[in-house]
Amino acid sequence: MIGIQDSGPLWVLTLRRPEKANSLTRTMLEALARTVRRASVEGARAILLTGEGKVFSAGADLDEARAGLATAPVWEELSSAIAAFPGLTIAALNGTLAGGAMGMVLACDIRLAVPTAKFFYPVMKLGFLPQPSDPARLAALIGPARAKMILMGGAKIEAEEALAWGLIDRIVATEALTETALALAADTLAASPAHAAAIKRLVP
Template structure:
């Protein structure tokens, strides 16, 4: 349920479960993590995460969440691998981002979203803590109070507000999402292999 494509140094991973709002099972998360590590081992210059259909991901599959997936360490492992990637990472959000799927997007260097995307992380309502690294990454982007608005007050944020807050970096029409991600990755793909990682370390 995860599609992989490669072109010119760009590895694109697409969540392909649109009939279930791209909700994530333990198997899917493991597959994404394995493909991320494979991409890095094989010298990817840019990594793009996106989804099929009109939702990027609704988070954990509900049945598996109730069975323990909501607190499984695979979420933190995956976001950690994305955050540590020595290449440019882009979340090309084709629609709404919810729940545990936030971790993948927060760990990326850049986040693009379509105009109708919404952002929410209803851990208070569901009775779970967010994944350990997510609150700090969220607060680094939007500030502590706005992070609490999302995580504690359960607010659902639209794309315009997300851009204003710094949660996303650009709003892009759906038909231009892949092209925009490729354009943003062009310099990283053309540069010396170690340059992107070195710049990321300088930024911190």
């Protein structure tokens, strides 16, 4: 359910559960967190996070969410691992991003999305709290009022508005999504891991 291409400096992690809108199970989240940590140890310089099909991720698998996954610490473990990765992390969003899946994307350095993507995080409606680091990362990107619109107002944001707000950094045609992400990673991939990490530390 997770595709892992760990070839040298670039690691590509793909959510592969399109028949379930790439909804996330505990096993998938644990595999992602473990792989990101391994990429860091093994000197990867860039990670590309994407999905298969027309949805990036609908969030937690509903059955597992009801059984406790919605409030499990594994979400925070994954986003923390991504945030701590010393190289460049790019979320190439092949479609809609919803719920807890937003945490891993907020932790990335760059977010690209296809024109049809939508963004929402319905924790208020579902009666859950967001994962601990998500509100601060969201507010840092789009401001506190807009973060509350999403988290408390249940707002569903389309790609153009997400770009205007700063939630995503570029809208890219579906067929050019991977190519654009790779082009943005090219300079980092050509650098040494130490150089990439040093530059990343300079950016708050």
